[in-house]
Amino acid sequence: MNFPSKLIEDAVTEISRLPGIGKKTALRLALHLLKQKEAVTESLSQSITKMRTEIKYCSVCHNISDTEVCGICTSMRRDKSTICVVEEIPDVLAIENTSQYNGLYHVLGGVISPIQGIGPDELKIDSLINRVAKVSSGDKVDEVILALPATMEGDTTSFYITRKLKEYGVKVSTIARGIPIGGELEYTDEVTLGRSILTRVNYSAD
Amino acid sequence: MHLKNLQLNQFKNYQSAKLEFSEEINCMVGINGSGKTNLLDAIHYLCLTKSAVNAQDNQNILHDMDFFTVFGEFEMAKNSLEIRCIVESGKKKQIIQNGKAVEKMSDHVGLLPVVMIAPDDTQLIKDGSEERRRFFDNMLCQLDKSYMDNLVRYQHFLKQRNALLKKFGETGRINKALLEPYDLELIKLSKLIAATRQEFVNAYKPLLLEHYADISGKRETIDIHYDTNCTAEDFERQFYQNQSKDLILRRSTMGIHKDDFVFEIDNYPIKKYGSQGQQKSFLIALKLAQFEIFHDKKNTKPILLLDDIFDKLDDLRIEKLMQLVADHRFGQLFITDARPERSAGILKGINAQAKFFKVEQGHVSAWDQ
Ligand SMILES: [Zn+2]
Numbered sequence: 001m002n003f004p005s006k007l008i009e010d011a012v013t014e015i016s017r018l019p020g021i022g023k024k025t026a027l028r029l030a031l032h033l034l035k036q037k038e039a040v041t042e043s044l045s046q047s048i049t050k051m052r053t054e055i056k057y058c059s060v061c062h063n064i065s066d067t068e069v070c071g072i073c074t075s076m077r078r079d080k081s082t083i084c085v086v087e088e089i090p091d092v093l094a095i096e097n098t099s100q101y102n103g104l105y106h107v108l109g110g111v112i113s114p115i116q117g118i119g120p121d122e123l124k125i126d127s128l129i130n131r132v133a134k135v136s137s138g139d140k141v142d143e144v145i146l147a148l149p150a151t152m153e154g155d156t157t158s159f160y161i162t163r164k165l166k167e168y169g170v171k172v173s174t175i176a177r178g179i180p181i182g183g184e185l186e187y188t189d190e191v192t193l194g195r196s197i198l199t200r201v202n203y204s205a206d
Numbered sequence: 207m208h209l210k211n212l213q214l215n216q217f218k219n220y221q222s223a224k225l226e227f228s229e230e231i232n233c234m235v236g237i238n239g240s241g242k243t244n245l246l247d248a249i250h251y252l253c254l255t256k257s258a259v260n261a262q263d264n265q266n267i268l269h270d271m272d273f274f275t276v277f278g279e280f281e282m283a284k285n286s287l288e289i290r291c292i293v294e295s296g297k298k299k300q301i302i303q304n305g306k307a308v309e310k311m312s313d314h315v316g317l318l319p320v321v322m323i324a325p326d327d328t329q330l331i332k333d334g335s336e337e338r339r340r341f342f343d344n345m346l347c348q349l350d351k352s353y354m355d356n357l358v359r360y361q362h363f364l365k366q367r368n369a370l371l372k373k374f375g376e377t378g379r380i381n382k383a384l385l386e387p388y389d390l391e392l393i394k395l396s397k398l399i400a401a402t403r404q405e406f407v408n409a410y411k412p413l414l415l416e417h418y419a420d421i422s423g424k425r426e427t428i429d430i431h432y433d434t435n436c437t438a439e440d441f442e443r444q445f446y447q448n449q450s451k452d453l454i455l456r457r458s459t460m461g462i463h464k465d466d467f468v469f470e471i472d473n474y475p476i477k478k479y480g481s482q483g484q485q486k487s488f489l490i491a492l493k494l495a496q497f498e499i500f501h502d503k504k505n506t507k508p509i510l511l512l513d514d515i516f517d518k519l520d521d522l523r524i525e526k527l528m529q530l531v532a533d534h535r536f537g538q539l540f541i542t543d544a545r546p547e548r549s550a551g552i553l554k555g556i557n558a559q560a561k562f563f564k565v566e567q568g569h570v571s572a573w574d575q
Binding site: 112113114115117119120152153155156159160163164189190191 | 310355363
């Protein structure tokens, strides 16, 4: 693409670094911003910079937070004996939106994948072990729920964490995987269907 | 099953091309380097989602372009199936069946069985074990979807384990607990895969022996056996025994990626002791046995791709192969030849509908001989 201005070219290059945005869309966005009042673009760039420099991560669960310890970790209404382990921050939002969970979280920041150079040291795994091991603070952890992706890396990570937690006698569970609500059996892939049969649950007619 | 037509865009040396096929014999003629084999390779792509020649999808795009598409319409037993394959550099390869994108390649492989005979690729016999594993894996993947899923998982875990061993070696810090999930998966999958390979070789061997005797017309005896550690009672123990060796070498030394399939002639490895003629007969017998086992298991005759056979085989073997064609043992056939008159002459004697295509530097036209 040839640009009439170096300034536009720089902006397009930067915008197209965002996920899912190609050069064409980037150009469209840049031209849109050009048409806005200066205050609008000023406010946009300030909020991005502010977000980047001032955001904090909860020192306990590693979720995004405006404070040293996040709202979930400090809430009196949450069940502190249960920790749900997730891969990334959006997973916390997804589970929160179900309104079905009232425990705490732990964000690993990824899953183990040696090919990509990601081992336990690159993730918040030790920090999870410490949370479970530390009984002195009064909040004893009874259960760790592993809610990691159903991929080979997710399974490897779950396995590794389970082994690491073994000596603390904590209950370790993993979220169920199966047929989506409203899903037809014949359209469910074989692996999911097979797993659903193997991990079937008692039917309650109450 | 047969392929009705084929359309190429920016595939290998073709800017674009459109072909309508005979459901019996199709013969592509043209000088070497004109792009005859590329047409067979396009068919290979539609059936198996990959090239028979070049494993790098990007390298099959026309020079200086950034994508290719291959489109073909197959007539199946009950319906027709339109397949489109799109490769765009930097993007995930797409296979589209009747307008719907296929999510997993293993859902497509096996649907359209294909066998390719290229007498020159005696690497299968002469080279290391990797070529032979690839040949048998390719067959098993077309026949057994769960085999393919297991193999994909195995290769992935193996790559992860090797990366881990490398990192342990480089940093000097070994975390054995982290090896454990990979060890368990590789052991479990090795056992499953090896059992399937062994079972397959047992069924495949009699067909191979029969075809070799037929195609060679000779009395020497051949044999094939599957060479693996993974079916041993104490495989698991052996795997863990090798762990310290793995840590030193920084790669995995046990598992089905070390297997071989041993080909013998009169009790000697054919690789070293077979003549060129015997090796070619062996290669063709391997492929004909493949054809037969696919026909049997899939209930349809696979598409057969014969690359340059008239040039690379002697008269006796050509005659034997053409006898099978004349006996209508095959289904749809695609043949390439550098000498148009020769193939026209050979195929004239066969009672089958044959269509000829002239290939000139990436251009195809119907040829009325
Ligand atoms: Zn928190």
